[in-house]
Amino acid sequence: MSEKLHISGAEAVIRCLLAEGVDLIYGYPGGAIMPVYDELYKFQDQLNHVLTRHEQGATHAAQGYARTSGKVGVAVATSGPGATNLITGIADAQIDSTPLVCITGQVAAHLLGSDAFQETDIIGISTPVTKWNYQITRAEEIPEIMAKAFYIARSGRPGPVLIDITKDAQFATFDYSYKKCTGVRSYRAVPKLDQAQVQAAAAAINGAKKPLIVWGQGVILGEAEAAFKAFVEKTQIPAAWTILGLSALETDHPLNKGMVGMHGNYAPNLLTQECDVLIAIGMRFDDRVTGRLDAYAKQAKVVHLEIDPAEINKNVHADYPVLANCKESLEALTPLVETKKLDTWMARFDELYAKEYEAVIEKDLKPSKEGLTMGEVMVEINNASKSDAVIVTDVGQHQMVACRYASFVRSKSNVTSGGLGTMGFALPAAIGAKMGAPDRHVVAVIGDGGYQMTIQELGTIFQTGVGVKIVVLNNNFLGMVRQWQQLFFDKRYASTEMTNPDFVTIAKGYHIPAKKVTAREDLAGAVEEMLATEGPYFLEVVVEKEDNVFPMIPTGASLTEIRLN
């Protein structure tokens, strides 16, 4: 389909977005992007622009949108500081494989390199944290480059793309026609499945006596949830998730054995060190998952289903790599694998879960002390939402607790900053998450530290009326850093205690209904009221100041050294 129009570069940008099916973008205007905003004004009935209160918020909102909708998120900013403010979100999207197209304005081409007002080398700055980037200096380039940007962002292992457009290219007019991109000569988005690799992997899995599956976000990004569940159910192999894999399989599935990694569950972490075949699916062996690498799963043969060839043998040697989209590899693998009877092996999971329950989980979820725990807040959110909310988290203790205890019945329900660990992610990401899944409850669970890093996005929530539910778990500390100071720095609490403002008053300043809970008996009612309220809602829960998150694998320790207290 092509249309012949003589239009400006700026209008072409809008028409390209529409041609890619985009109806919602996040951004912040400024000098070098004004021609595009002028066109946005004309196209506002077709393309909704959400004005965030900071460009970082625009990228995080676009990420949240991408994560719940499965579509490409779009963020727009001006040159210079507008562009540099996008970088944190772009880096977050790069490490968490989130499809984004970021569009920045740039000074006119003849001014490039002259240190013009609000000029910055955003191509140079964004190169290490983008999947691809490109500077457009001629209007004629816009359709082809925009098409390529969307193709690259969403295909294969997704990621962020940045397109920088000089102001003169936005003003210039040209004959516009649009053709979707279906391939790039030098880029193989998805490796071709090799049947020999599938057979070798199947043989290894069939020979296993104590197999363990660890799955990651690849299952969600590859839309492989059903294929994954079929594989798990046919083999009857216990499965554990990385933080970004969470929600791909429902929480209460009998073969879902919980989270791996630094604050993951006791059983899957310890049994990673006992399994004979480790089946890694769409995950990348992050150091927070593996602990000390040279002591990680040394006894196991590793099957690695992965779309990105650069992940094979990057951290952990793959004895049986299977390169492909994991939906395709799982669908090829499932017919070849046998159903296992793993009673003794499964009993080990139950036994270790019982230990963790007694030492950690019971105290977190049914505390006998007076102070509220983060865990019991999660229980109330699970109850009130019937485990069907999208949970958006920030970074730190609350994030680990939320991921450990949130329960899910469907995929794309967990939105968090995993790889980059970006404090300030949750509030803007929740805005995008709700717009990407408007019919669902979206609950942002945030610590008091991270909340204040992007608190200005309350303005975006107020202006758009987006129905985000905000739960701030307030311990008046940068809790995770404080925990490390307690455990590894002899309780020298350097700059981790926070004197916080009255959060309820701030929310009310933005006309967002708000409540503060300090007592256990008020918690369930407050969470119910929050979810029952139309539109946005703010709930502050004052939690125990110095609670720690356990289990814990200290940095540099092997999984075997996991601590329960």
Place this chain on the structure above:
Amino acid sequence: MSTELTRYTISIYSENNVGLLNRISAIFLKRHINIESLTTSLSEIPDVFRFVIVVMVTEPQVQKLVQQIEKQVDVIKAFYHTDEETIFLETALYKVKTNFLFEERQIQNYIKESHASIVTVAPEFFVIEKTGFRHETDKLREQLTPFGLLQFVRSGRISVSKAPMGISEILNSFKENLT
């Protein structure tokens, strides 16, 4: 796999796009790896660019570097080779005061022995060119230094692999990317 530091030649076939050099060098920067030499040129295939990069790393490191390089959208294919697996050369230029050429016979001997050639002779200076291995161009540099070497410059390594790289086949197989 060898964990000894070894000199590897990384050969990259890529599109010729602004910014790709930056994107590739960033892969080394991110891993705190110093590039010994870097040369870019056209390749045997029209529109396909070639990088030759020399680094001292371990084999696991060079494998991961090549994986990360190949992952870049604009890169067609990357390879790594040891010195034994390639034919490689560097070119050096030496600028010396002209009077030495006539007053110091030794210079003429050095030029002959090293199979270097004189590129130009001007009234004030003359320029010697020597193509060969690093130790050969180094040796000539040491020999000429006592005569007040006015300028010395050496190119990055250029190399071809002994084994075929099969880029045309790879490009053909990539055509299916463009359906």
